[in-house]
Amino acid sequence: MSGAFSLFESWHIPCTRFLSRTFQFSRGSYDMQRPIKRQALCFCRNMQTVTCEIVDASYVPAPQNKPKDKRSPQVETIGAFQKLPMVMPSVDIFHSAMRKAKRVLPTKGIANIARRERNRGAKQLDALMKELAVPLRGYIENFPKRTYLHPYERSLIELTLGDGNYEEVLRKVDALRKKVVSVGKEHASLCAKSLSKREAEERLTEGLEKLQEIFKREGQAVDNLLYIAKTLRAMPVVDLEMPTLCLVGAPNVGKSSLVRMLSTGKPEVCNYPFTTRGILMGHITINYQHFQVTDTPGLLKRCDEDRNNLEKLTLAVLSHLPTAILYVHDLSGECGMSPSDQFVIYKEIRERFDNHLWLDVVSKCDLLQESSVVFITEDGETNHLELAKYLKIGPKGAIHVSVKSEEGLNELTNNVHEVLMAQMGRIRSSKIPENIEVA
Ligand SMILES: Nc1nc2c(ncn2[C@@H]2O[C@H](COP(=O)(O)OP(=O)(O)OP(=O)(O)O)[C@@H](O)[C@H]2O)c(=O)[nH]1
Ligand SMILES: [Mg+2]
Secondary structure (H helix, E strand, O other), X not given: OHHHHHHHHHHHHHHHHHHHHHHHHHOOOOOOOOOOOOOOOEOOOOOOOOOOOOOOOOOOOOHHHOOXXXXXXXXXXXXXXXXXXXXXXXXXXXXXXXXXXXXOOOOOOOOOHHHHHHHHHHHHHHHHHHHHHHHHHHHHHHOOOHHHOOHHHHHHHHHHXXXXXXXHHHHHHHHHHHHHHHHHHHHHHHHHOOOOHHHHHHHHHHHXXXXXXXXXXXXXXXXXXXXXXXXXXXXXXXXXXXOEEEEEEOOOOOHHHXXXXXXXXXXXXXXXXXXXXXXXXXXXXEOOEEEEEEEOOOOOOOOHHHOOHHHHHHHHHHHHOOEEEEEEEOOOOOOOOOHHHHHHHXXXXXXXXXXXXXXXXXXXXXXXXXXXXXXXXXXXXXXXXXXHHHHHHOOXXXXXXXXXXXXXXXXXXXXXXXXXXXXXXXXXXXXXHHHOOOO
16 A cells, blocks of 8 residues: 555645646636637637546446457547546545345245345355455446547657556556455355355355455555546646647746737746646637647756656647747746847747747837846847847747737737638548548
8 A cells, every 4th residue: 555655745846836837827806897809819618627527337348348450459439538537535435335245035935044145145256355355347438548638639648657657556446356256256265165155155245355455455456546536637727630839938037928918718827937837728719719838847957868748748738739829928038038049949940830820929029128138138249140149039920919018919819810711621621531431
């Protein structure tokens, strides 16, 4: 039990932290009376994480129904976490199983007391074993194997639960199931061999106690699985068919502020890095069309091996989801990272995700006008023409905006609309080959 507990403990805290932030966003208040500020922009009221109804059904084929062709396991589309089974706390499973087992009566018509008692004992132990093992088996079959998941959800499992913890917990639940089955069978058989009523009663009590002890000792695995299910179910749902805009940039550059401006979502905005600690999904509606907006944790100037899990989450979104990118640059330096460092990160990300539709935004332009001092202190003495240009105006074509003075927001909204429409065109055209019937 201690093993299971310590394993869980190791990722429980960061997980909880991640989730609490996510919930803050998910349950953000909506300003229903907020007037429509920008032309052609209609805000969707039900911004935030969409949660699907939880269904209690298996989507990983049960062993007997497994596809014969094992070479190509069918990868799920996104949404597997919403299909995870409801896991009962281990205590509840045990009490419910015990109640049902105790109600089991001996087979009718056995006149001999000793025979009747050993029949009752064996049947009750068998019933308890089954009542405990069946739900565990259901969980093991219905929690998807990682290989069946969409790569994005695979990376969410790794980055939020810790590498290997998902499989480890499932393995422990399966080990508990196997132990319950073998101990239950063993004691039922001993009980069935009892020679007297008293012996049968003793064997029954012994078997019940043994099963209880095992379940108490190792049931933590079930509770860990319950926590995993809750954590994964709370992950924001992404609709792959819906165009998505992902806000990316260094920490503290104003990404969440722009998400708040572009949508009715209310991600936390604070003047310190890594305020956003998870992938936060929201929706906007422009001209009656629905789009998704993703706020992401900031990226630092460092190589992938040194990145924290929050940065890795951002890269997972860009790597696995077909999103358009809204890259945010803070040339005022107010974010705490120099523009030249932001330039280095930008160049790397731009090159790496060149196939995405892209928009560049220079944020906090109110500060650039007010205080050119911050701007000048940057190493402007560079021969690198591109960097020199970047330090002055950001990347070519970048829109200068300020959520404080509202400068550039209309232009940004229009550009966001255009890029999302283009993204929609990409999604539609990517589906065409599937629909064409080859003669
Ligand atoms: N003056 C000014 N401050 C801004 C503007 N936009 C954002 N800020 C401030 O910049 C700080 C960071 O803003 P956030 O929106 O939280 O930045 P973020 O990029 O989401 O930060 P992380 O989630 O930590 O990566 C906050 O104090 C904002 O009030 C702007 O246009 N002008
Ligand atoms: Mg943020």
